[in-house]
Amino acid sequence: MNTMIKTATRSLVLALTLTSAGPALAADTTVIVDPQRRDQPLDGASAPVERRQVEVVQGGIARSYKEQPPMIPHAIDKYEISLRLNGCLKCHSEETYQAEKAPKLGDSHYLDRDGKRLDRLSMRRYFCTQCHAPQFEGTPLVDNAFEGRR
Amino acid sequence: MSEEKPRTTKKALTLLLIGVAVGIIFWGGFNTAMEATNTETFCISCHEMEANVYKELQDTVHYQNRTGVRATCPDCHVPKDWVHKIVRKVQATNELYHHFMGTIDTRQKFEATRMELAQNVWTAMKNTDSRECRNCHNFDSMDYDKQDARSSTRHEDAAEAGFTCIDCHKGIAHKLPKEYDPEKDIPGQSIFYRN
Numbered sequence: 001m002n003t004m005i006k007t008a009t010r011s012l013v014l015a016l017t018l019t020s021a022g023p024a025l026a027a028d029t030t031v032i033v034d035p036q037r038r039d040q041p042l043d044g045a046s047a048p049v050e051r052r053q054v055e056v057v058q059g060g061i062a063r064s065y066k067e068q069p070p071m072i073p074h075a076i077d078k079y080e081i082s083l084r085l086n087g088c089l090k091c092h093s094e095e096t097y098q099a100e101k102a103p104k105l106g107d108s109h110y111l112d113r114d115g116k117r118l119d120r121l122s123m124r125r126y127f128c129t130q131c132h133a134p135q136f137e138g139t140p141l142v143d144n145a146f147e148g149r150r
Numbered sequence: 151m152s153e154e155k156p157r158t159t160k161k162a163l164t165l166l167l168i169g170v171a172v173g174i175i176f177w178g179g180f181n182t183a184m185e186a187t188n189t190e191t192f193c194i195s196c197h198e199m200e201a202n203v204y205k206e207l208q209d210t211v212h213y214q215n216r217t218g219v220r221a222t223c224p225d226c227h228v229p230k231d232w233v234h235k236i237v238r239k240v241q242a243t244n245e246l247y248h249h250f251m252g253t254i255d256t257r258q259k260f261e262a263t264r265m266e267l268a269q270n271v272w273t274a275m276k277n278t279d280s281r282e283c284r285n286c287h288n289f290d291s292m293d294y295d296k297q298d299a300r301s302s303t304r305h306e307d308a309a310e311a312g313f314t315c316i317d318c319h320k321g322i323a324h325k326l327p328k329e330y331d332p333e334k335d336i337p338g339q340s341i342f343y344r345n
Binding site for chain 1: 298299300321322325326327328330331332333334335336337338339
């Protein structure tokens with residue numbers, strides 16, 4: 001009896017494997033483009049990074065909509081955000097922004113998830129680059145008359 | 151009497167020549183030895199330097215950059231002029247002592263001491279107006295027009311306010327200590343220098 005059940009299970013598993021493997025085998029002929037590595041082989045060196053200038057805009061980049069996190073109008077590759085420290089706070093924190101003549105963190109960044117105001121930057125907001133990003137100088141692909149709001 | 155006089159002169163001359171030769175050997179040897187301890191190879195012959203600060207340096211602009219100019223350990227950490235160099239070399243005997251005592255011979259011990267070590271260097275640089283930085287970098291040699299607007303404003307302001315390189319540029323060649331808080335390091339009001 002036991003052997004019968006075992007054999008039945010085995011054939012069922014085999015059948016399922018075969019049917020699910022079917023489409024995958026057929027897809028083997030199509031070229032799969034890895035969006036991150038492109039056509040670089042996994043065991044080779046990655047392609048050299050294209051050198052592009054980060055856009056530096058005095059006074060900041062205009063917002064596209066009201067609650068958009070402001071874009072970063074300067075290069076940030078020398079600032080570290082890690083377990084040890086958050087380099088952005090050297091200029092943008094409540095304590096330093098005046099001396100550094102930099103925009104201060106939004107008040108929302110001091111609230112915890114229950115809306116309680118904290119003394120320090122809320123840990124939910126610690127990783128600045130999750131929402132704020134610098135911009136590379138690029139030429140628009142098509143003409144665009146869109147104007148963001150200030 | 152008249153025979154002895156040239157002999158004395160000869161003796162004095164020989165003595166002088168020996169003195170000069172010995173002087174050259176000793177002085178030259180001393181300077182050669184000092185120069186030998188003033189190389190990156192010598193610095194990273196110690197595990198503490200090789201495994202920690204030298205590894206970190208390799209990710210920075212002072213190690214590899216567009217124009218291929220590299221700063222090695224002594225360029226930033228040993229004064230160029232003779233008097234200050236000797237003073238620094240004498241201080242370094244303390245580093246030798248701690249090397250043989252194994253004070254920072256593991257990564258953990260190094261990390262635990264990093265704040266103290268960093269503060270030593272920051273304070274020294276603050277007191278000398280970042281003398282070793284200025285071997286290469288100088289406010290007077292900067293072309294502000296070629297800098298980012300952000301950099302040029304800040305540099306001009308800093309020069310006017312009498313700030314020195316290390317006031318803003320900490321942790322550019324090595325990792326910052328975990329106790330370092332960027333919010334407490336406003337130029338001119340930093341809490342990270344020793345008195």
